[in-house]
Amino acid sequence: MSARFLLFVWLLLPLMLHAGVFKCVSPAGQHSYQDHPCPADHVSHALKSGYFSQISREPYQIHALKQQQQQQARQEAGQQQRQDKARQWQQRQLKQRQKTCRQLHRRQQQLASQLQASRSALQTQRLQQRLASQQQALQDARCSS
Numbered sequence: 001m002s003a004r005f006l007l008f009v010w011l012l013l014p015l016m017l018h019a020g021v022f023k024c025v026s027p028a029g030q031h032s033y034q035d036h037p038c039p040a041d042h043v044s045h046a047l048k049s050g051y052f053s054q055i056s057r058e059p060y061q062i063h064a065l066k067q068q069q070q071q072q073a074r075q076e077a078g079q080q081q082r083q084d085k086a087r088q089w090q091q092r093q094l095k096q097r098q099k100t101c102r103q104l105h106r107r108q109q110q111l112a113s114q115l116q117a118s119r120s121a122l123q124t125q126r127l128q129q130r131l132a133s134q135q136q137a138l139q140d141a142r143c144s145s
Contacts, residue, residue: 031059101143108134 024038025031038044111134115127 097141097143100141101138104134104138104141104143108138 022034022036022038022044023031024034024042024044026042108131111127111131115124115131118124118127
């Protein structure tokens with residue numbers, strides 16, 4: 001009989017020890033789980049016994065969605081930043097090219113004026129060679145006339 005009694009108690013023990021679980025959410029948004037009701041200023045959710053899957057997953061899904069949106073925003077910001085840097089680089093390259101072209105044109109004008117003022121055939125020949133190489137430099141730099 002004592003064996004039957006112990007078996008009976010052993011089978012009923014989980015039912016006697018079963019306690020309710022309360023999910024409490026504080027005003028600050030912190031979650032806690034306890035076996036007694038939540039304080040008055042906390043939002044209370046009474047959880048049914050069973051598996052974790054019965055707990056609402058909505059906060060976790062919202063959190064995952066927010067993280068995904070933040071990551072997408074960071075990627076878009078990074079892409080915009082790369083585009084801005086590329087545009088700035090192109091502008092710097094264009095300014096540098098314009099500066100180089102101005103210098104080459106100025107040098108070409110100086111050589112042309114020196115050629116007009118040349119007095120000897122040797123000096124004229126040298127200036128013509130320099131002017132030809134200057135025109136080649138202008139073509140190489142893709143400067144318009």
